């Protein structure tokens with residue numbers, strides 16, 4: 001039956017950035033189909049919040065690990081802990097990223113390319129790209145060595161396909177040269193993650209490991225009404241995404257329902273990138 005293709009019973013899924021907004025929904029989607037989510041995040045409190053939500057939803061205590069994805073040794077330790085508890089790893093979702101700020105509190109023009117601090121560039125790339133590389137190396141490498149196949153999902157963005165429309169971020173009354181912008185690192189990380197996806201899709205294809213990207217559009221979380229209305233005008237469906245609207249894609253990409261999909265990018269952006 002077609003619905004059996006989505007079965008994830010007993011499959012262990014590592015979710016980086018598992019303490020975040022979408023990390024919770026990815027985990028919940030995996031658990032809904034019988035999979036075992038393992039949440040990794042640098043933020044211990046955020047992990048507690050999401051694991052408590054999952055416990056209430058599934059009456060189960062899923063493993064959470066406080067891990068900095070930029071730290072190779074801490075990722076290796078996490079892999080060993082997962083194997084100690086579950087004895088297998090089947091799915092990796094590279095979801096952790098920094099959401100670079102448009103201003104630094106005092107200085108609205110901090111995000112402009114001319115002013116963008118080099119250390120900020122480095123930190124954003126270290127987490128969004130370096131973290132995905134390190135986790136793929138450690139968890140993907142393990143899946144490849146076991147030879148049972150596996151799945152890697154890289155979370156990109158509509159801004160991995162199109163450039164940010166900087167008019168969305170304009171502040172009324174601000175001089176042009178001081179207007180905040182979506183930082184360059186967001187574009188670079190999200191375009192880069194699509195390159196990593198194609199690389200991994202071919203690198204371990206002989207070991208049965210598939211790698212695909214998911215490119216979500218912006219999720220509504222109570223942003224400023226002017227921003228929301230300007231963004232909605234750029235989206236054919238006329239609205240931002242609801243936070244639950246990527247669950248189906250995660251279930252599809254994680255499972256045998258997508259068994260012939262490899263190296264692709266599933267774009268779920270209300271049509272923004274085709275307009």
Ligand SMILES: NC(=O)c1ccc[n+]([C@@H]2O[C@H](COP(=O)([O-])OP(=O)(O)OC[C@H]3O[C@@H](n4cnc5c(N)ncnc54)[C@H](O)[C@@H]3O)[C@@H](O)[C@H]2O)c1
Pocket residue numbers: 016017018019020021022023040041042043046067068069070094095096097098099127131155156157158215216217218219220
């Ligand atoms: N929310 C959106 O509108 C949206 C849209 C498109 C793409 N995305 C992408 O989806 C993914 C999840 O987004 P989200 O909205 O849930 O973000 P979020 O900020 O809620 O979650 C990201 C998580 O990553 C964690 N993290 C940051 N640095 C880390 C590190 N060094 N090691 C381990 N964990 C680290 C954070 O603590 C946080 O919990 C991101 O890749 C984001 O770019 C989000």
